[in-house]
Amino acid sequence: MTAIHELGALELWRLLHARELSAVQVAEHLLERIERVDDAHAFVHVDAELALDRARAADAADDRTAIIHGLPFADKDLTARAGQPAAMASRWLEGAVAEQTHPVARVLDAGGGVVLGRTAAPEFGFAGYTRSAVHGATTLPGHPELHAGGSSGGAAAAVAQGLLPFAPGSDGGGSIRIPAATCGLVGLKPTRGRIPAQGGVGVVGGLVTAGAIARSVIDAALLTDALIGRVNGVTPHPLTLRSPERDDGSLLAAAMRGQGRFRVAVLTGGTPWDSVADIRIDPEATAAVDATIAALEAFGHEVGEVALPEAAGDLGVPGVAGYPGAFTDLWRGGAATIPIPRDERHLLEPLARWIIETSDDLTAAGLARAQLWATEYERRVLAAFRPWDAVLTPATALTPRPLDWYPVDDGEADFHHQVLHTPHTSFVNLTGLPALALPVHRTDAGLPMGVQLIGRPGEEATLLAIGRQLERRIPWTQRVVDRMRP
Template identity: 50%
Template structure:
């Protein structure tokens, strides 16, 4: 018998629209699964069953069924404030913090008719690419509980992969959607800078972090992305330069149709390779080859190319990472509550002079232009998402900041530059290792090229059928 969590978000939405599923029924089903599975998997920092039930009843009676995500369950990442709900930012410094006001994204998802079930796990302030902190148990990969889920949207990825949610929003400042999606066998979409109003990247240092969806299918990712774009009636609200599509459901339409033939570049280059030893594991190569071969078989043009060296990139990005951490509101008295890596980042960031920050920003701005020029001849560029298989829990050095940084670069050297360039990218679960671990490959698009990525993703999904693969024990 098919259970609710076996259905895609889109299938659930259609059944809800027809009245064959009730909103309260969907919410109760997922709350039961969270209660049963979360203690072992660590997907949630906070679960809000009473608020979710009240919200579900309100949606059934008071929210128009035309809302983009009507009746669907999700959860907020624990970097996002929701009024009245504990928001830890993955840190002991805010372990009991309950905000009075909500950030914009939860309000927009409420407006779209969705129901939040709580807060998904994230590392401290979302800084590392793994979800292990001192506030809660680590987020474990549902395919192998000895391995981490990646980060920083690790809890969201675990919840979706294990059927505790149909989909979930995440944020991506250097790979934080794509990394855990790849580790947990999901579709993860990082939108173009400026597309999603509530997580545009426009108001952050170097414009890196954007909000985007994690889902089991390309269609579900598109459905959530459409719901993350603000609408009131027929009018789209957008306060940044990259306009949202003028008609609702444009991304879902592209994902459902999955049409077109495209010219694709493929490379394993990384801007980190002039500063770090970057090695592509056989499993990562297999995933890339699987995606390339499938795309060629589907009739797309394929051309290998080499990225130009970028000797200044590594130091510039490191400066931005450190200066970003320096803005954490902590004084000497509260420092003991920070984890060693965060404490190191804060100290390093606060010692960087303004002139060095200005040089780093100029370097990354020049690199953005360079990447867009190098990618200009292709509709999309195919690359690995990760350089290694999902990392064992405890693999990262928690005391030596320099070594920790190097480990993160070596695990995921292909993601951060996409944020620097402001480009859209989608990771797709195209491969399984002999041990059954997921491995993804990513497609990077032109500015505003999400529809092309979704069309390509859907074509691959029809061929590879990852939508039928779920962690067996859950």
């Protein structure tokens, strides 16, 4: 008999809807499993009382049509929930309790979800790995010597251990795609503006959006639909991007069909960070891309090549040091909104302190120039990618990183090492495009390696259709389930 934690989210939803399983049974099973199995340190807080209250309410409801009715999830530790810890993995905020609930948590509650607790993140989500002085390191399940990726590393480690069927994350430079690929999972970063609750609209730089991590393409689509807010009584933000009208507009429907023939380009010619970093693409990352190309061609897709536009020039905006300068200034612009007094910055870890302190020198003119440069770069990237339905890159340039690989005592060096590990992810945030991480390859040592498919604005359905086709050919979902078993 299949154990509850081995079931996918859609399978669980069907059983809950048919009353063959109760939400309480599911919550109790996973709460017990979190306590017993979480060797990777995915969770930083568990609220069994709240979870069981929500589960009992779901079981008592006559209407079970809510999009994730009774399904368990967990808040990323950066997502506030009233009455829950709100330290954001920072010693500066240690002991803080949230007074309000973040819109991402509210929309998942409205969708019928049952929250079990909070998953680990680095301080303020600034790192592409998950470690903090408050909670320690979150590791790749089964490999305690390796990082799980970040900043949504706790979410990915929870799904990979069978503690959750899926999990929401947030992504400002790769923070969903990096841990998903590292942990052998699927990760979807939607288009800027697609998620009403947190889509990059109305924030400095427009980089961060909520998204989904799951074992399968179908489950990632289901959670993304829930994040979009396809539930009664939820009014999308007026600036939210609307998807093209096709069928019922459901990403889940597109993923379940998994149909179509598409034009996919392999990214060539380097990365946006090449002017400041000696980027090396590991042979295992190349093998992941090659395996994807072979599968795409077997399905009859057209495969070609495309290069990024020049990333080091001024693009008509003098005073900006190309892509590295523009992205870093926009990142600093977001960090400048954290209201920490100067005399308390010693409580920050070196990475956060470096980002926040260097933001002090960012002028309004400098931030405006960075945004203008980013806007022009976005226009050029979209023009280059326009002939293609999707663009293929490695998800990470290197294999999962050892715990001691990042120089955590030097914030600037730490940031540089993150660029070396993941040079293909951040430009997708800067341009606002959707991207899907898929765990298509395993090294000889059994480590997951993934690829990234980048789509046109609002075309998550195309990415999910391609991903579902690849999933039929490459058994990554079964690999995760097999690892969960004794």
